Amino acid sequence: MHGHMNRVRLLVFNAAIGALDYKVPEGMTVEPGSVVLAPLGPRQITGIVWDEKRLPANDVPASKLRALVEVMPVPPLSAPLRRLIEWTADYYCAPMSAVARMVISSGGALNGPATMTEYRLSGGMPERMTPQREVAMEALEGEQATIRELAGIAGVSEGVLRGLVNQGVIEPVSVAIDRPFPPADPDYDIPELEPEQREVADRLNEAVKARTFAPFLLDGVTGSGKTETYFEPMAEAVRMGRQVLVLLPEIALTENFLKRFEARFGASPVLWHSSLKSTERRRAWRAIADGTAQVVVGARSALFLPYRNLGLIVVDEAHEVSFKQDDGVRYNARDVSVMRARFEGFPVVLASATPALESLQMAESGVYEKLDLHSRYGGAELPHIERIDLTEEKPGAGRWLAPRLVAALEDRLAKGEQSLLFLNRRGFAPLTLCRNCGFRFQCPNCSAWLVEHRLSRRLACHHCGHETQPPDACPECGEPDCLVACGPGVERIADEVAEILPEARVAIATSDTLNSPERAAQFIAEAESGAVDIIVGTQLVTKGFHFPELTLVGVVDADLGLEGGDLRAAERTYQQIAQVAGRAGRGAKPGEVFLQTRHPTAPVIAALADGDREAFYEAETEARRMVGAPPFGRWAAIIISSEDDAEAREAANRLGASRPKVDELMILGPAPAPLALLRGRYRYRFLVNARRSVELQRIITGWISGQNFAPGVRVGVDIDPYSFV
Ligand SMILES: Nc1ncnc2c1ncn2[C@@H]1O[C@H](COP(=O)(O)OP(=O)(O)OP(=O)(O)O)[C@@H](O)[C@H]1O
Numbered sequence: 001m002h003g004h005m006n007r008v009r010l011l012v013f014n015a016a017i018g019a020l021d022y023k024v025p026e027g028m029t030v031e032p033g034s035v036v037l038a039p040l041g042p043r044q045i046t047g048i049v050w051d052e053k054r055l056p057a058n059d060v061p062a063s064k065l066r067a068l069v070e071v072m073p074v075p076p077l078s079a080p081l082r083r084l085i086e087w088t089a090d091y092y093c094a095p096m097s098a099v100a101r102m103v104i105s106s107g108g109a110l111n112g113p114a115t116m117t118e119y120r121l122s123g124g125m126p127e128r129m130t131p132q133r134e135v136a137m138e139a140l141e142g143e144q145a146t147i148r149e150l151a152g153i154a155g156v157s158e159g160v161l162r163g164l165v166n167q168g169v170i171e172p173v174s175v176a177i178d179r180p181f182p183p184a185d186p187d188y189d190i191p192e193l194e195p196e197q198r199e200v201a202d203r204l205n206e207a208v209k210a211r212t213f214a215p216f217l218l219d220g221v222t223g224s225g226k227t228e229t230y231f232e233p234m235a236e237a238v239r240m241g242r243q244v245l246v247l248l249p250e251i252a253l254t255e256n257f258l259k260r261f262e263a264r265f266g267a268s269p270v271l272w273h274s275s276l277k278s279t280e281r282r283r284a285w286r287a288i289a290d291g292t293a294q295v296v297v298g299a300r301s302a303l304f305l306p307y308r309n310l311g312l313i314v315v316d317e318a319h320e321v322s323f324k325q326d327d328g329v330r331y332n333a334r335d336v337s338v339m340r341a342r343f344e345g346f347p348v349v350l351a352s353a354t355p356a357l358e359s360l361q362m363a364e365s366g367v368y369e370k371l372d373l374h375s376r377y378g379g380a381e382l383p384h385i386e387r388i389d390l391t392e393e394k395p396g397a398g399r400w401l402a403p404r405l406v407a408a409l410e411d412r413l414a415k416g417e418q419s420l421l422f423l424n425r426r427g428f429a430p431l432t433l434c435r436n437c438g439f440r441f442q443c444p445n446c447s448a449w450l451v452e453h454r455l456s457r458r459l460a461c462h463h464c465g466h467e468t469q470p471p472d473a474c475p476e477c478g479e480p481d482c483l484v485a486c487g488p489g490v491e492r493i494a495d496e497v498a499e500i501l502p503e504a505r506v507a508i509a510t511s512d513t514l515n516s517p518e519r520a521a522q523f524i525a526e527a528e529s530g531a532v533d534i535i536v537g538t539q540l541v542t543k544g545f546h547f548p549e550l551t552l553v554g555v556v557d558a559d560l561g562l563e564g565g566d567l568r569a570a571e572r573t574y575q576q577i578a579q580v581a582g583r584a585g586r587g588a589k590p591g592e593v594f595l596q597t598r599h600p601t602a603p604v605i606a607a608l609a610d611g612d613r614e615a616f617y618e619a620e621t622e623a624r625r626m627v628g629a630p631p632f633g634r635w636a637a638i639i640i641s642s643e644d645d646a647e648a649r650e651a652a653n654r655l656g657a658s659r660p661k662v663d664e665l666m667i668l669g670p671a672p673a674p675l676a677l678l679r680g681r682y683r684y685r686f687l688v689n690a691r692r693s694v695e696l697q698r699i700i701t702g703w704i705s706g707q708n709f710a711p712g713v714r715v716g717v718d719i720d721p722y723s724f725v
């Protein structure tokens with residue numbers, strides 16, 4: 001189709017360099033999408049052969065071109081994937097090279113198959129037996145691993161094992177790093193679906209078989225069995241020999257999902273997330289690229305991998321904010337999933353009990369097909385939600401839980417049932433101040449208060465990670481023992497529970513306490529076994545947990561999310577509370593939910609208490625329509641930052657002075673960003689609001705690229721922002 005290409009254009013992974021042309025040496029074959037090594041000055045760089053017409057570059061005469069060094073032993077990126085890279089770069093105003101780097105996200109994988117050396121017992125005996133050697137040989141029966149791992153298993157030093165290697169008692173074996181993943185069996189254990197689930201699964205199976213683009217919104221109440229239902233089209237895709245991608249919002253906490261996957265498919269899926277070791281990463285990348293990874297379960301970054309043969313994407317908890325990346329390429333994996341499905345021609349399923357308004361709107365306008373699961377699996381009832389008006393039912397002095405909620409906790413404890421208290425604040429207290437002089441502990445790098453973490457005895461900034469030990473005296477006035485904690489975090493609520501119900505077994509569930517898959521698994525196992533009476537947790541516990549004995553949920557501060565006042569505050573509050581409420585009563589016993597609030601008649605709170613989702617979405621849709629917010633209009637944020645405040649301000653003002661004047665496009669700012677100082681950088685912000693008809697990205701790109709910023713100035717563009725700090 002292409003004939004022999006003797007001149008190629010490369011997309012290289014450095015936005016500052018731009019595209020470069022090269023000569024293809026005699027005997028080398030490349031095609032668009034090939035990943036190649038090319039000389040640049042004294043160095044060699046990796047690049048992707050790109051379609052010339054789609055990537056402008058300086059015109060260099062053929063005689064001046066240098067020759068490519070080699071083609072990397074990986075499949076070329078397909079045309080639809082190249083289109084996706086272009087689309088993502090255009091849509092999110094990001095450099096194509098930055099998007100491409102998310103595709104080539106394992107440097108090691110490019111070098112082709114590799115082996116590593118492992119060791120095992122050879123069956124021979126040492127010339128001289130020592131107690132340590134005896135211990136080691138006994139422990140290593142049937143084991144094969146690296147020397148370091150074997151030393152760990154046997155509990156002896158690596159030196160002891162090296163001695164045994166020298167004597168031929170332990171022998172080296174060469175193993176492929178890229179050994180295949182165990183196959184998923186689509187027919188391993190097919191569940192009996194309820195009629196409603198069956199109908200949805202059949203529709204999705206049909207779409208998988210059709211091999212064409214089809215976007216679905218799977219809207220199912222909490223506990224309706226969305227997972228069991230979308231497992232069916234996944235199985236169908238696997239039967240057809242096609243790959244499946246499941247995106248989850250929080251991959252480190254997916255124990256429950258993995259267990260269910262294994263029960264259904266008889267093997268683990270291929271995992272992809274940021275904490276993979278580099279060998280795991282290259283193994284997964286290569287299996288994804290050669291098509292042998294059948295089912296990949298990953299965080300948002302798994303979306304850009306070079307699947308050879310993708311046939312279905314499922315985005316679970318599709319409303320979750322964590323699908324939006326807030327640095328680098330600021331993309332939304334939910335939306336890019338739909339684009340990928342469109343470019344490659346397969347179905348995509350967005351699953352949620354509380355879909356984003358944008359998604360519902362797409363369903364309403366007929367772009368997405370909506371599939372509903374109206375009732376909980378196994379006849380469980382949705383929980384009953386009640387408000388506690390904190391202005392009338394006051395918690396005791398220095399307390400945060402109202403008497404009615406405390407009574408309910410006591411009641412569940414007496415019955416041996418579980419309760420969950422939800423407060424979206426890590427640590428003990430969000431602010432610490434001096435009673436004597438009013439000094440407040442603030443982060444030196446950010447305009448944010450330091451949060452007290454009493455369990456780990458530190459004051460921490462949740463934005464930059466800065467930490468100090470709480471001092472004994474006020475650093476300002478020197479008064480000893482005068483520091484007071486203001487407001488509650490989960491640790492403080494746990495303390496209060498321990499005071500009121502000393503016999504209760506309390507577990508705190510936050511990203512601080514469940515900071516690894518092992519710890520998360522341990523927490524889930526304990527909660528499932530009934531070793532925990534009361535869980536106190538942040539938004540982490542709203543996601544996907546299924547504890548049948550949990551019958552009470554208390555939302556400690558239902559108003560918290562509304563305080564920030566950003567564009568999606570009401571929607572986020574609704575989603576979070578509906579999700580956490582959805583953890584109650586998933587088994588045989590009915591669930592009860594209390595919302596502590598100072599604004600019981602606020603529309604969000606009222607809609608939650610009345611179980612009237614329609615009312616909430618209707619009001620929210622109207623409010624968005626009025627202000628031209630998504631999905632009716634679009635927002636973009638532009639952040640100008642520098643370590644030097646004057647430099648940042650000057651750059652922002654200059655940009656402001658050259659603002660484009662376009663109909664149906666409004667530019668607010670520059671103004672200091674809500675987090676005016678973040679990680680040591682001063683920040684100024686523009687907010688751009690436009691009608692859908694306006695070519696927002698083209699205007700912003702043109703506006704910014706016309707400027708010459710000082711080297712210390714950074715400009716970040718965020719299209720459809722989720723974070724308004
Ligand atoms: N057809 C089925 N057969 C057996 N068990 C099922 C079936 N459908 C659902 N379940 C079980 O019901 C429980 C709830 O299902 P699941 O967690 O998938 O709900 P969900 O819709 O994802 O809820 P949420 O949105 O609240 O996370 C799980 O324990 C699941 O294993």
Ligand SMILES: [Zn+2]
Binds near residue numbers: 444462466
């Ligand atoms: Zn900070």
